[in-house]
Amino acid sequence: NAGVTQTPKFQVLKTGQSMTLQCAQDMNHEYMSWYRQDPGMGLRLIHYSVGAGITDQGEVPNGYNVSRSTTEDFPLRLLSAAPSQTSVYFCASSYSQREARNEQFFGPGTRLTVL
Amino acid sequence: AQKVTQAQTEISVVEKEDVTLDCVYETRDTTYYLFWYKQPPSGELVFLIRRNSFDEQNEISGRYSWNFQKSTSSFNFTITASQVVDSAVYFCALSGRWSLLGGSYIPTFGRGTSLIVHP
Numbered sequence: 746n747a748g749v750t751q752t753p754k755f756q757v758l759k760t761g762q763s764m765t766l767q768c769a770q771d772m773n774h775e776y777m778s779w780y781r782q783d784p785g786m787g788l789r790l791i792h793y794s795v796g797a798g799i800t801d802q803g804e805v806p807n808g809y810n811v812s813r814s815t816t817e818d819f820p821l822r823l824l825s826a827a828p829s830q831t832s833v834y835f836c837a838s839s840y841s842q843r844e845a846r847n848e849q850f851f852g853p854g855t856r857l858t859v860l
Numbered sequence: 861a862q863k864v865t866q867a868q869t870e871i872s873v874v875e876k877e878d879v880t881l882d883c884v885y886e887t888r889d890t891t892y893y894l895f896w897y898k899q900p901p902s903g904e905l906v907f908l909i910r911r912n913s914f915d916e917q918n919e920i921s922g923r924y925s926w927n928f929q930k931s932t933s934s935f936n937f938t939i940t941a942s943q944v945v946d947s948a949v950y951f952c953a954l955s956g957r958w959s960l961l962g963g964s965y966i967p968t969f970g971r972g973t974s975l976i977v978h979p
Contacts, residue, residue, distance in 0.1 A: 787971030795962030845955035
């Protein structure tokens with residue numbers, strides 16, 4: 746199993762550009778989520794999905810869109826990049842969050858810089 | 861409300877010292893789970909351990925041990941005889957709030973403690 750994969754690893758954008766961060770998992774996990782990690786702020790939840798076609802907002806959703814058309818993929822779209830979105834983005838998945846006991850599996854992260 | 865507090869932002873030790881990372885949590889749930897994750901300098905977070913609210917036995921795995929105390933709402937992590945490879949950011953997490961969307965728990969993470977082990 747490849748686990749959770751993310752592309753690209755690094756990205757530089759100009760203000761106002763749009764882009765999509767890709768996330769895929771091959772473990773047939775029901776739950777997927779996106780976090781951003783900033784110095785001193787820990788992990789902040791952007792959006793999450795409990796299955797294909799079902800998504801919801803997390804703590805910091807503004808400026809980001811998600812969709813989940815398949816169990817495997819959960820892309821994160823930046824609509825119009827802003828310098829405040831400079832961060833490291835992590836995708837995570839778990840077998841199911843209907844049970845509280847399941848741990849999260851994380852991807853390697855995408856380091857995004859917005860100029 | 862669900863909350864996880866890791867008051868230690870950064871800890872610096874010399875190799876072979878013992879070190880304890882603190883984690884204090886808040887929840888109104890009677891059944892919940894606590895987790896620790898490790899984020900080494902390479903960046904990818906890795907799951908270390910899970911503990912449920914009904915099991916207050918301490919857990920030991922090699923140089924790592926975890927102390928869960930429900931009375932103080934704490935789930936502390938101790939590394940004995942630290943090594944340079946233990947240098948990482950460590951996150952404590954709680955199983956989180958219940959979301960009506962799809963009937964799911966949304967995890968709550970602490971802000972992490974950066975551990976630096978000097979040779």
